[in-house]
Structures are given as C-alpha cells and as structure tokens.
Amino acid sequence: MKIATFNVNGINGRLQVLLRWLENAQPDVVCLQELKAPDERFPIREIEKAGYGAIWQGQKSWNGVAILARGREPIATRRGLPGDPTDGQSRFIEAAVAGLVIACLYLPNGNPVPGPKFDYKLRWFRRLTDYAAELLALDVPVVLAGDYNVMPTELDVYKPERWIDDALFRPEVREAFRVLADQGWTDALRTLHPGERIYTFWDYFRDAWGRNAGLRLDHFLLSPAVADRLVAAHVDRAVRGWYRASDHAPVWIELSDKAWPTRGLGSASSAASASVPRREARPQ
DNA sequence: ATGTCACGTCTAACGTGA
Numbered sequence: 001m002k003i004a005t006f007n008v009n010g011i012n013g014r015l016q017v018l019l020r021w022l023e024n025a026q027p028d029v030v031c032l033q034e035l036k037a038p039d040e041r042f043p044i045r046e047i048e049k050a051g052y053g054a055i056w057q058g059q060k061s062w063n064g065v066a067i068l069a070r071g072r073e074p075i076a077t078r079r080g081l082p083g084d085p086t087d088g089q090s091r092f093i094e095a096a097v098a099g100l101v102i103a104c105l106y107l108p109n110g111n112p113v114p115g116p117k118f119d120y121k122l123r124w125f126r127r128l129t130d131y132a133a134e135l136l137a138l139d140v141p142v143v144l145a146g147d148y149n150v151m152p153t154e155l156d157v158y159k160p161e162r163w164i165d166d167a168l169f170r171p172e173v174r175e176a177f178r179v180l181a182d183q184g185w186t187d188a189l190r191t192l193h194p195g196e197r198i199y200t201f202w203d204y205f206r207d208a209w210g211r212n213a214g215l216r217l218d219h220f221l222l223s224p225a226v227a228d229r230l231v232a233a234h235v236d237r238a239v240r241g242w243y244r245a246s247d248h249a250p251v252w253i254e255l256s257d258k259a260w261p262t263r264g265l266g267s268a269s270s271a272a273s274a275s276v277p278r279r280e281a282r283p284q
Numbered sequence: 285a286t287g288t289c290a291c292g293t294c295t296a297a298c299g300t301g302a
Contacts, residue, residue: 009289009290012291013289036291037291061300109301149302203289204287204302206286206288207287244289246289247289
C-alpha cells in the first residue's frame with residue numbers, strides 16, 4: 001500500500017503535473033495541500049477519470065487540502081483541526097481509508113517572524129499536538145501526512161545558518177515538531193534513511209532546484225501500528241524538474257499489507273517493498 | 285533586498301502569499 005503527500009501549489013494551475021504523476025506513480029492514497037481553489041473549482045471530474053475517489057476542503061486563493069484514494073471513496077472523519085472554531089483556513093482534512101486513519105495537513109508557513117502569522121503557526125502546532133495525542137490514545141493505525149513547513153533538524157536544510165531566523169526553522173518550531181514526534185510518532189523518511197540529506201522542496205528563486213538548495217518540509221508521522229508495517233519511504237524528486245512543476249516534490253511511503261512478521265511470503269507488496277530489507281534483517 | 289511562481293482582480297498590471 002503506497003501513501004503519498006504532495007503540495008501541488010495550485011491544483012488547477014498544475015493539474016497536468018498531478019495527473020501525469022498519478023499515472024506514473026499509482027499511489028493508493030494521496031494527501032494534497034495548497035489546492036488554492038474554492039470547493040466548486042476542485043477538478044473532481046479529472047481526478048475520477050484518473051481512477052480516484054476524493055474528499056476535499058477548498059478555499060479561495062490559498063490553502064486547501066484533499067485526500068484521494070485509488071478505486072475507492074475516502075470516508076471523511078474530520079474537516080478542520082479542532083481547538084479553534086474561529087479558524088477559517090482550510091488546512092486539515094481526515095479520512096478513513098483501507099483500515100487506516102489518514103490525516104492530511106498543511107501547517108502555516110509562519111513568516112515573517114515575529115508577528116501574528118508566526119503566533120498562528122505556533123498555536124496551530126499546539127492544536128495539532130493536542131489532537132495527535134487524542135488519536136494516539138484511540139490506538140488505531142494513523143498516518144499524519146502533509147506539508148509541516150518545518151525542517152526538523154540541520155540535516156534537513158541545505159544551509160542551516162541561512163534559515164536560523166526563518167519561521168520554517170526557528171528553534172521553537174523545531175522543538176514543536178520534536179514534542180509532537182516524541183508522543184510516539186515515527187518520522188518515516190528519517191527512520192528509513194538516517195543521516196541522509198533528503199529534500200522535498202526547492203524554492204523557485206535563485207535556481208534552487210538546479211543548485212539542489214532544498215528543504216525537507218513534507219513529512220509522514222506514523223502511529224506505532226503503522227510504523228511496524230513501514231517498508232519504504234522516498235521522494236519523487238524528478239517531478240520537481242517537470243514543466244510547470246510545483247515547488248514541492250511528491251513524497252511517499254510503502255506499507256506492507258499485513259503486520260510483521262510476514263517473512264516475505266503471502267505479502268502482495270510491490271517490487272519497491274521487496275527491495276527493502278525485512279524488518280528483522282535490519283541492523284538494530 | 286533580491287529572486288519566481290499562482291491566484292485574484294475594476295482583465296492588465298499589480299497585490300498577496302509563499
């Protein structure tokens with residue numbers, strides 16, 4: 001089972017990029033952020049034609065999130081992050097898909113620092129952390145996927161000293177990510193690729209893509225039961241180089257169909273998962 | 285400060301957010 005997250009940066013302006021990637025990558029579930037379209041302008045016809053059911057929470061001009069599921073309809077379980085009924089920004093949507101709770105989130109950028117946008121980011125992070133604790137307490141398999149607008153560590157930035165005062169890298173924001181993860185969530189990409197430089201975003205400015213001046217902003221946090229099924233995690237970097245690309249690349253994880261141990265028999269997982277060492281073969 | 289995108293608007297250069 002392949003689950004992806006992709007900040008599309010305008011679902012209508014980049015629909016051809018999205019459809020081309022869906023066709024190539026064939027993800028089972030997709031979390032999208034930055035639709036930049038109101039509900040009535042979500043391109044459901046084209047998405048369905050590509051073989052996906054969808055739920056979405058749009059907004060004029062900014063934000064907007066959606067969850068797609070190949071060959072099935074996601075069951076919406078929540079729209080909007082709890083904790084502030086006055087928050088009108090479309091940054092959170094959650095669905096039940098194939099026995100998993102999938103939360104799709106778009107954390108506020110927070111620049112400039114200091115200011116009301118940064119305060120909003122920190123408040124939003126606290127609300128997410130409170131809600132994530134509730135989800136963990138339910139003891140159901142949960143995936144928290146999306147654009148967190150945080151580089152968790154110095155390894156996640158091409159040049160950390162340049163970003164020290166930016167809302168994406170401020171110590172209190174990194175701390176907020178750490179506090180959230182330490183509840184018991186597994187950072188999928190970092191867990192499978194410790195010590196590796198991995199980026200998911202390259203600015204449009206100053207040929208950031210050409211220079212590989214990237215940031216790791218898009219993350220998968222997995223509840224313990226899901227983490228036990230994790231077999232692969234990657235960034236579809238090439239998509240960032242496509243014509244009219246988003247400034248983010250799609251990120252995906254592969255989960256085994258059953259909980260461990262399967263010893264490679266009976267699991268109908270893809271070649272991607274077969275190429276990854278089995279859990280019991282991995283060095284501890 | 286700059287750079288480059290998308291979106292929206294009093295449809296053609298801006299303002300805004302990232």
